[in-house]
Structures are given as structure tokens and as C-alpha cells.
Amino acid sequence: MADKPTAAVKEPLFHITKRTDISTWKKILARAVAIVAAFVLCGLLAMVLIPSIGENPAKLGRFYKCFIDGSFKTINIVWRVLRDLSVLLCISLAITPAFKMKFWNIGAEGQVLVGILAAEGIAFKFGGIFSEPVLLLIMLLSAVVAGAIWGLIPAFFKAIWGTNETLFTLMMNYIATFLVSFFLSLWITNGSQVMPKQSHGALPAIAGNANLPVIILTAILTVLIYVYLNYSKHGYEISVVGESVNTAKYIGINVKKVIIRTMLLSGALCGFAGFLIGAGINQSVSPTSVGGKGFTAIMVSWLAKFSPAFMVLTSALVVFLQRGAAEITSIFNVSGSLADIFVGLTLFFVIGCEFFLTYELHFRKSKQEGKENNA
């Protein structure tokens, strides 16, 4: 017995190792297959859950057509897709430096919201007093400063006292939401808590297209963040702190300074996203102005493995899914929750696919095989 120690070790059902040798085209194919498989499953689910399709499976074609129509039906809709994609991309870019540093900032929702609040507060109070370019500039600055402060507070506590940034940034979201309610009560004296669309402080349309300013500004930001993360000393420091705080300390990086500086940047960029939503799209603020994009952006950023270029693709995927699902809700007159199920299901497949692309499962070989191996 003693000379066969392997028999005493209980082998688990499966174990996981990291993949190193998977080719690029295989990765692309696997992802495409995952998305197609998810769509097939969505269709099967639709047959079960949407009565009009269940009765007449021929309508399934219409189901998929609607899913695509949600993003591509008319040229105006395509512009809106690009605009929504830009906003989601902008927030994703904003949170990326902090995440790369392994600072779990789940407070983008609040940081963007205070940005919108600051910008629209300025538009509400000073619209018509300053000229439009001056007003827009003040809105931009206040949004960026507000977002930066909202990001700085948890970073400061983390750097100095080691507080948990996840809980801290989460709680800051609630404060931001109630801050908006508070100011709406203060400003909107009829008690409705609804700020009407502001007539001042809108980003000017470019060539008659009101969506273009948001799209162009985000495109520029994407390039800047790409350069910052990959080719600047700051970007390098962020990577090192993210990989190992001790290594960073050893090579003389001031970790506290990097944490605070990066969160300041992250918050400021969230504030900038708030400016885009406020001045570029809604021209108003409400407690739900961000609508969960601050959380969706975390997934967009992760799925893209913190690469700004891939983030364009992942945010496009998310916007495509959301708009397609909304179109299904409208055309088939089903509950909005069903649409959320389709979006969730597809993302589950995509995320699952990423897991299997990164890791490999090794199942325990059956006992007979084991014996043969021993022999």
C-alpha cells in the first residue's frame, strides 16, 4: 500500500486549469456560437412564454426580425443606438482605470448622477443668464468636479484607513439619489418632483444631428483612455498596483497616491458622462437619470477585459440586446420582465463562454481508465 500513494488521494470530479493555447479565430468562433446558441434558446423560450408565438411558431421569424429591428429599423434608430452605445461606453471607460487597479468601484451610478445633477442644476439656475457656450462650459466643469468629489471620498478613506471601497461606493449611490430628490423638492415648488426639459444648456447639434456631439466626444475619450492606460507612466503604475500592491511598493510606487489619483480621474470621467447625459441627451435630471448604466458598465468593462477597443464591441452588444428586447416587449405586448430575461440569458451565455475560453475543465477519469493508466 505504501508504495502506491496515488490511490489514497481522492481526485475531485473535475479541476480547472488556465488555458494558454487557444487561437484567436477559435475564440471568435466560440463567442459567435455562444451568441447564436443564446438566441436560439431565447426563441424556444419565446415559444413557451409568448402565447401568440406558441400558437403559431411561424411567428418566430418575426420575433427575431423584431429583435434586430430594435436597433436597425430606421436610420434614426441607428443614430440612437450609436448615442446610447456612446453613453454606456463613456461610463465603462470611466470606471476602467479603477477596476484595472483592482479598486472595486461600484459607485459609477452615483458619480454619473451627481454629474448630471451639477450640470442640470447650473442649466436650471443660470440658463438664459449666461450665453450658451459659457453656460455649457460651466456645466461641464461642475459635472466633472462633482463626479471627481464623489469618486475621491471613498478613495481617500480607502487609502488612509483601508475602508472597504465596494460598500463605500455603493452607499454613495444612495446618497446621490436622495441628493437629487432633495434638490428637486427645493427647485420644483409645485411638489411634482419632476424637472421639465430645460430650454438652455443643450450641446449644439452637428450638421443637424443632435446625437453626434455625444458620439464624437466619446470617440475622442476612447482614444485618450487607450493611450493613457497603455502608453503612459500612470497607466503602468495602475497595472502594477492592480497586479500586486507589494510589488508596487517595492519598486517605489506611492500606492496611496495612485489610488487617490486614479479614483479622482475615474470619478471625473463619470462626471463627464453625466454631462453628456444631461447636456447631450436629457436636459433634465431625475433620481433615475442614469437608469442602471453605472452597473451595466462594470460588466461591459469586465467583458472587454478592460481594453477600450473591445469595450466598443461589448457596449454595442449590450445596447443591441436591450433595444431588441424592448422592441419585442412593444410588438408582442408582453411584460417588460420577459425582455429582461432575454437580455440576461444572452449575457449569461456570453459570460459563460468567456469562462471556458479562459479556463479548461479536466474531468476525473473513470476508475477503469485509472486502472489502465496504473498498469
Added chain:
Amino acid sequence: MLRKILSLVLALAMILSAAIVLASCSDETDSFKIGIILLHDENSTYDLNFLNGIMDAKAQLGLSDEQVIIKKNIPESQACTDAAEELVEAGCKVIFADSFGHETYLLPVAKANPGVEFCHATGTMAHTEGLANFHNAFASIYEGRYLAGIAAGMKLNEIKAAGQLKGEVPMMGYVGAFTYAEVLSGYTSFYLGAKSVCPDVQMKVQFTGSWYNEVEEKSAAEALIAAGCDLISQHADSMGAPTACENAGIPNISYNGSTLAACPNTFIVSSRIDWAPYFKYIINQSKAGEAIATDWTGTIETGSVVLTDVNTNVAAEGTVAAIEAATAAMRAGTLHVFDTATAGFITVNGAALDSYMADVDTDADYTPDTEVVKDGYFHESEFRSAPYFDVQIDGIELLNVNFG
């Protein structure tokens, strides 16, 4: 194995793409279409009420599925403008939005599309914007609340006669959403209905700062019950308050629909706005090429203000007859809810309400602009459809002033 799965998936994908090419998303006919924009979906009682309204109208007018396009979960933002533009592109002749904050996002689309009619519930700007194709609508729900208040007053009289009042005077509790005219108008008319049959009644109001928050509404109702209220009513959209009442055995006057099934031992009656008459009206006017009223106020007469059946197990004796009598008097024009002529019925700091300037025309500072008390009553929902009664009258105590 992998290859098999792959080929299966690819085959399916090819079938799918073929199906997509063959199918069309909407059956292209040039018939009439109406587009509906809802703030939430059927999970909100507020939006469900509109959804039921359009479905009733659709069934009664024989419209097909393709003729009614419903966009759900549209926030009060640019998303509303986008949705309205998409409905115009889809060929809708009438577009309806259900939430107050949609208004300023609907107006630009109305300006750009004079050939399409835009109708907006609870809004305030149609009569000042001067657009021929933009309209507001609401209902005289204060009349429904008044009638429900009568049921409350009679129940209090019964409790008083049995010597089971918690305090010196009959005390009602009211869970409100915001200190907004729509809510003030609602609870004041409810209180006046009760006062019309139970003269010494008083009321406490607790605000939640949200249109839908089950936990807050429940705890507000519980606080009111603990503060000595003999009966509870509410203007918020969840089951919070009715549930608290059922648990504590306190009678409840509900809103937006019957809660009888969940609260058989405490539910008395509920008032609500039925939107089907308005939907039928705008569809018929549009089809006939006739103008839609700038401000449309649904009434008991139009079938827009409705009460559920009275739960006679809980309600006081004679409630049904009393409500019927008051309804008849309202129809005849002899009963006005906000009656300022009868001495001592409506007082503000002890004085009669002879004059009141209401904020009817919306401006940036919400300045009062119109005299609304004349001929012995406050003229609610006459100068515009949305409520503007925001007077705090004697007998009603506000426990908090909401700020979200």
C-alpha cells in the same frame, strides 16, 4: 461531438436567418394606429390602469393587435421623445403618454409632426402651448374620492355609535405620495366626503415621497394606526396601506382598484379613473378627422370616474344608498365637492375660503395666476384638466411634508 454541436447550431442559425428574411416585423397596412407610451409596465398599478383602459377600448372598437403599439418602461427623459418619434415613424395617428414628466419630452415631437395627435394624461401645458395637436386629459377623480369619503364617514359614525372610537373625535389617516396638487386635491375631497356625513371628523396625512414604495406605505399606515386613526385611505400605488389595515383590523378605503380579495375584512370601497372612455374618444375623433379637446376632464357622466362595489360586510348600513344619492346630486349639479358656500364646511385657519388664486398656467416659478373660487365653490379641473386644488384646510393635519 463538438463538431456535431457546431453543425447543429450553424444549421439552426441558417434556418433562423431564412425565417428573418421571409418575415416582416409589422403587417404593413395603411389603417389607423395608436401608440401608447407607459412609464412602467403592468407591475405598476398606475400603468396597469392605463393598460387595462387601452385594452378595453381596443376590444370595444374592434382594433387589431397591429393597430395598438404599446411602449412600456419609458422614463421621463429623452427616451420619451425617442419613443414618440418611433411611433410616428411606425405610422401612428394618435400618440398617448401616461406620466406627468413625459410632457416636456412629448411637446417637441408634437411641434415637429402637426399631422399627428398627441394626448397626455395628468399634464398641464396644453392650454398654454397653443398647439392644435397637443392635448391634456385627466378625470374629476375628486368626485370619486368624495363618494368614497361618504362611505368612510358613515363607517366612522357606526364606530362612534358603538363607542369604539380610539380617541375623542373620529380620526382618519391618509397615506399620500407627494405634497403635490393631485394628492392634496385627492385627500381633501376624501376628507370632505367624510365630513359631509360625519361633521366632527379629523384627518392626519403622512407622505411617503414616492408613488410606489410598498414598505414605506405600509409603515406609514401602521404609524397612522398607532397614532389613533380609526380608518385609513391612501393615494399611492402599492398594497402597503391596505395590507397594514387588514393586519390591524382597521377599515380601509382603497384606490386604483379593489383590494377585496387580499383584504376581505377591512376593504370598504375603492375609487379609480377608467381611461377606456378617453381612449375611445381620441380614437374616434382622430378616425373621423375631428378635433380633440385641448383639456378633457373625464367625469362620472363619461364613465371615467368609477367606484368598485361596496363591501357590505365591512361598510356601514345604508352606504350604497348614500353614495347613490350623492352621485345623483353631483350629476344634477346641486352638489359641489369643494363647497365654499356652506358655513364651516371648508375653512382655512378658521376663515371661509372666499377667494383663491391657483397655479393653473405652468411657468418656471409656479406662480398662482387664476381665481378659481366663485359661485360658491372651488372650480377644480375646469380651467385645465389636471388638479390644481392645493389649499391646506382646517381639520387635516400634515404629519410630514414629503421630500422624497
